[in-house]
Amino acid sequence: MREFVSTADAPSSALYSQAVKAGGLVYVAGQPGVDVTNGGLAGPTIQQQTRQALANCRAVLRAAGATWEDIVEVGVLLTNPADFAGMNEEYATWFPSTPPTRYVAKLGVELPGVLVSIRMTAFTG
Template sequence: MARHIITTANAPTSPLYSQGVKAGSHVFVSGTAGIDPSTGSLVESTIQAQTRQALTNCEAILHAAGASLDDVIEVGVLLANPTDFTGLNEEYARWFPSEPPTRYVAKLGPELPGLLVSIRMTAFTE
């Protein structure tokens, strides 16, 4: 099965990893932070704002792969501060209001200045 690298100007980029990879019917979105792709900087310093931007970035990568949030089957969330769990859930529930995908939340390993959350996704398209 061939893999196709997914890129979009509507999400942050890095030379160290692909924004996404499509393999068959699966789309894998790399861990994405709350970085505004137009400025290359983190958005506001609240967990809600960074979660919203990270999800916006993930959605842009999904769209570049021909998928949508409705196709997401798993979400992985890494939090810098476990105390931000409630704020994360406040914003996350707006994006997946019913029948959400599977999800895990863990503590982010490296301490990166200002970074509160990183979100990755797997989607399945037919």
């Protein structure tokens, strides 16, 4: 059985679900560094957008009844692979010890100003 999760505290679209819960897992869709309070990007730097993307993921996890400690896997998509070090700088502050598994790849679409999209999977079973 699948449960679709939605929250006003993270960016949304009619084209995808923010998260889907199934079999004790929560699959969080890719979240950009968009601040829903004003609808714009959190800032022009990779650090600002990474911070906001992770905050958006956290909001979706909370709406799904999951915690930060439930995260088992994170996927990071970068518009510019040269932003890897800057993304890691901010990312490390969110996962200071025992981080989840992670992959980093190049974002395949170009969205004006978007530097990063982060998705994750959490286990609540």
